[in-house]
Amino acid sequence: MRKPKTTAVIPAHNEARLIAEVVRLTVPYVDTVIVVDDGSRDSTFEEARRAGADVLRHVVNMGKGAALKTGCEHALRQAAEIIVFLDADGQHDPRDIPDFIQELKHRDIVFAYRRFDRRMPLVFRLGNQLINTAIRVLFGIRLRDTQCGFRAFHRQVYEKIRWRAADYVIESEIIMHTAKRHLNYAEIPIKTVYHHSYKGTTVFDGLRILLNLVLMKLRG
Amino acid sequence: MVFIGIQLVGAIFGLALLYFAFLNFKRNEFTAKEFAVWSLLGILFALLSLFPDSIYPVAEAINLQRPLDMFIILGFIFLITVIFYVYTVMRTTQKKMEALVRKLALDKRDDRRRKQ
Numbered sequence: 001m002r003k004p005k006t007t008a009v010i011p012a013h014n015e016a017r018l019i020a021e022v023v024r025l026t027v028p029y030v031d032t033v034i035v036v037d038d039g040s041r042d043s044t045f046e047e048a049r050r051a052g053a054d055v056l057r058h059v060v061n062m063g064k065g066a067a068l069k070t071g072c073e074h075a076l077r078q079a080a081e082i083i084v085f086l087d088a089d090g091q092h093d094p095r096d097i098p099d100f101i102q103e104l105k106h107r108d109i110v111f112a113y114r115r116f117d118r119r120m121p122l123v124f125r126l127g128n129q130l131i132n133t134a135i136r137v138l139f140g141i142r143l144r145d146t147q148c149g150f151r152a153f154h155r156q157v158y159e160k161i162r163w164r165a166a167d168y169v170i171e172s173e174i175i176m177h178t179a180k181r182h183l184n185y186a187e188i189p190i191k192t193v194y195h196h197s198y199k200g201t202t203v204f205d206g207l208r209i210l211l212n213l214v215l216m217k218l219r220g
Numbered sequence: 221m222v223f224i225g226i227q228l229v230g231a232i233f234g235l236a237l238l239y240f241a242f243l244n245f246k247r248n249e250f251t252a253k254e255f256a257v258w259s260l261l262g263i264l265f266a267l268l269s270l271f272p273d274s275i276y277p278v279a280e281a282i283n284l285q286r287p288l289d290m291f292i293i294l295g296f297i298f299l300i301t302v303i304f305y306v307y308t309v310m311r312t313t314q315k316k317m318e319a320l321v322r323k324l325a326l327d328k329r330d331d332r333r334r335k336q
Contacts, residue, residue: 059324
């Protein structure tokens with residue numbers, strides 16, 4: 001059976017230090033790596049290109065959601081059949097990609113969950129749990145790690161989950177659309193990579209995500 | 221005629237509004253119409269601050285006990301209208317900007333490929 005054309009989409013903002021390594025590690029598992037340089041002020045663009053990625057550049061920083069949308073639009077132009085999202089900061093291990101593709105044989109969309117341990121700051125663990133609970137209550141979808149950006153889906157699913165959010169709210173919005181459209185989903189465990197400085201959403205971002213969840217529910 | 225402190229503050233605010241409207245008009249940030257509207261608002265605010273009794277007839281006509289209540293209610297209505305308008309414009313501009321930035325990114329990428 002022919003392997004589906006798989007494209008990785010990696011949004012990147014000021015990730016010159018790690019992007020080349022992320023691209024090089026991803027290349028063996030996909031057919032194309034698309035990096036969307038989201039208005040970086042460092043050499044993210046050049047590093048990603050040198051590493052072999054197909055790089056798009058936003059002239060100004062628009063946010064993760066906007067960058068992923070640009071990447072998806074380009075991936076679909078390139079006839080991608082499976083699209084995989086992963087982060088540019090090296091927290092997602094590309095060696096997990098085959099597990100996504102395997103699970104996608106029976107699913108529309110596959111999410112991932114990290115094992116929360118003491119290396120993740122407590123406030124992030126608690127925040128994640130709170131958002132997971134909010135999503136379960138509001139949309140009836142049970143996931144262990146709703147804020148993990150490592151996910152994959154078939155090309156025809158893109159129009160069903162296409163998001164409005166330009167920022168981190170995208171993670172929750174995709175889940176909301178998955179629930180609303182009754183998509184066949186699964187979640188798989190992934191290796192969690194930690195760096196010295198934990199980069200992620202802040203408490204204020206978490207509060208904003210919660211508020212947006214309520215607004216999305218009201219919007220229907 | 222004696223003016224109390226808050227009246228003077230209100231008058232200064234109204235005159236400041238007039239001044240900034242004029243500055244923006246000079247810098248071509250405001251059209252003549254925008255300058256006229258904001259100037260009128262500034263002048264009205266200054267006059268009402270200095271002569272609050274002038275709105276008594278209007279307040280009585282709509283059964284409000286104190287002109288200040290009318291002032292506050294109208295003020296809130298105005299503020300909320302402006303905020304709503306600004307928010308709508310901002311959201312529309314945000315969407316257009318995202319679409320434009322995306323188009324630029326895709327077009328530049330295609331140009332690079334053509335040149336290779």
